[in-house]
Amino acid sequence: MANALEGSITSEDVLGKNVIDSNGRFLGVSDKLYIEPKTLRVLGVSVDKGFLRKGMIIATHYIREVAKHAIFLNIQPLFLLKGKQVFGCHGGKVGKVTAVEAVRDTNDVAAIMVGRSRIPMRDIGVIGKNIMLTIPAKDVQVPAKAKK
C-alpha cells in the first residue's frame, strides 16, 4: 500500500496554492477540488481570485504541474482577453475586446467581440499584451444596426 501511494500528492498539496498561467500571471489561489463521485477522479480545481471577484474552475488537463509552492497551468485563461486592445495588422486601432466566444467549454478561442464586430479566430494573429489581427483594421466588419 505504501509503495502504491509513493509519489502521489494529497489535497493539501493542491489547495491554498497560487495558480500561475502559462505566461507567468498569478490568477489566484486554489481553494476547492472537484471530484467525480462515482469514479473519484479529480475533475478540476477552483481558483479564488479574491474578494468580490468571480472565481473559476480549471480542468485537470489544463494543469501542467503542481509544484511545491504553486500550481502551473499550460494555458492562459480566456477571460484575460476581455478588455485588451485590438489592433489591425498595420497597427490601426479596432477597439477593446468586450466578449470572448469559446469553443464549447474549452479554453480555445472561437471569436472575440469588439463592440458589435465579431472577429473569428482565423483573423487573430498575436495574443499578447494586446491583440494583433492578421487583417487591417478597416476590414473588420461592423454589422448593420437592426431597424426597429
Next chain:
Amino acid sequence: MEQYIEHAADFQHTKNAKDLVGLRVLTTSGRKLGTVREVRLSKTHAFDGVVVKKGLLGRKRYICKTYIKEVSDKAILLSIEPATTHEGRKVVSVDGKVFGKVIKLHRVEYTNQIHSLLVRRRLHKVTIPFSHVKLLGKSVILKTNYELARKTYGKRA
C-alpha cells in the same frame, strides 16, 4: 512637382518624416510603447530610427530601424518586445515561490539581448544571468527551485 532623382526611390514611394511624428509604436505583443517624438537620420541622411515616449513622464526610447518591422499610416510595428518592458516583474522560482522583483535588465550593449537581471530581494539586490531564466512573461520564471536560487543568487550584486 519637379523631381531630381538618382539612385533613389521616386517621390511617390517616399514618406513625409513629419507624418511619422505622433504615430503609435507597437511591439510584437501589441503593447503600446508610446508615440514617435523624433525621427532620426544617420550621417548619410538615411532614416536610422525613431525616438519613442509614452505620456508626459514616460521614458524616452530610441528604436533603430533594425527593430522596425513596418511603418504604416496608423502605427510603427516593431519586430521585438523591448527588454526594458520586463522591468518591475515578479521573479518566481520553478517551484512557484516569489523570489524577488526585477529592477533592472542588463543588456548586451544597446541591443535587445538580455545579459542578466538585477533583482530586488528583500533588502538587497542580486544578479541573475539570463541563461537561468525559463520564462519571460507576465512574471519571470527561473529554471531553479527556490532553495537553490536562494543559495546560488543569494550574494549581493
